[in-house]
Amino acid sequence: MFILASQSPRRRELLQKVVPDFEVQPATIDERQVPVMAPADYVQMLAQLKGESIAQKNPQATVLSADTVVSFQGTIYGKPHDRQDAAEMLRQLSGSTHQAYTGVWLSIDGEIRKTVVQTDVTFWPLSHEMIETYLDTEEYRDKAGAYGIQGQGSLLVEKINGDFYNVVGLPISTVAWLLTAKEAD
Ligand SMILES: Cc1cn([C@H]2C[C@H](O)[C@@H](COP(=O)(O)OP(=O)(O)OP(=O)(O)O)O2)c(=O)[nH]c1=O
Numbered sequence: 001m002f003i004l005a006s007q008s009p010r011r012r013e014l015l016q017k018v019v020p021d022f023e024v025q026p027a028t029i030d031e032r033q034v035p036v037m038a039p040a041d042y043v044q045m046l047a048q049l050k051g052e053s054i055a056q057k058n059p060q061a062t063v064l065s066a067d068t069v070v071s072f073q074g075t076i077y078g079k080p081h082d083r084q085d086a087a088e089m090l091r092q093l094s095g096s097t098h099q100a101y102t103g104v105w106l107s108i109d110g111e112i113r114k115t116v117v118q119t120d121v122t123f124w125p126l127s128h129e130m131i132e133t134y135l136d137t138e139e140y141r142d143k144a145g146a147y148g149i150q151g152q153g154s155l156l157v158e159k160i161n162g163d164f165y166n167v168v169g170l171p172i173s174t175v176a177w178l179l180t181a182k183e184a185d
Helices: 009-015 039-057 083-093 128-136 152-156 164-168 172-180
Strands: 002-004 062-072 075-077 097-108 111-123 157-161
Touching: 002 009, 009 164, 009 172, 039 062, 039 097, 039 111, 062 083, 075 083, 083 128, 097 164, 097 172, 111 164, 111 172, 128 152, 152 157, 164 172
Parallel strands: 002 062
Antiparallel strands: 062 075, 062 097, 097 111, 111 157
């Protein structure tokens, strides 16, 4: 049995590209239990906590989990609490390059394989009007950094360097590689 430990519809859709048949079991963890640390360590830790909570209940299964954050100048941006929080995030990210990090954790055949993928995302300078128009789409609500690059958020983006799918929440070619790798840490 293959279990995707995620409530994210994007992760479900992306995983279908490499795993034809899997179950979804979202993990509920208290993200506040994770202390402040470097973004790559943070997403790896959160992915691990999500994965372990599902793997404990399903010891025979292959379990995949992930966590995505945006990082800019030493600050980690998760999902915004509300519209005001989202507006502030977009103002901060405007006209600069930030990093999207996804931690991936896989329990397979009695071993753990994990990695972190980074993508650099450069935003256009965003006017107040652009930000308000974007926020009106409500797309920001469940997205780290308050934007969805796969949706209207694409209009905020000047360029990226790295895996597009990593920004969306699951670096699918890395997942495919992890699934076949003998040693990947
Ligand atoms: C930056 C960015 C993030 N996101 C999403 C990916 C993640 O789903 C979300 C970050 O939240 P996460 O906490 O990584 O994941 P989740 O709560 O959606 O799902 P689960 O913990 O159950 O696996 O932000 C986009 O969809 N597009 C983007 O451009």
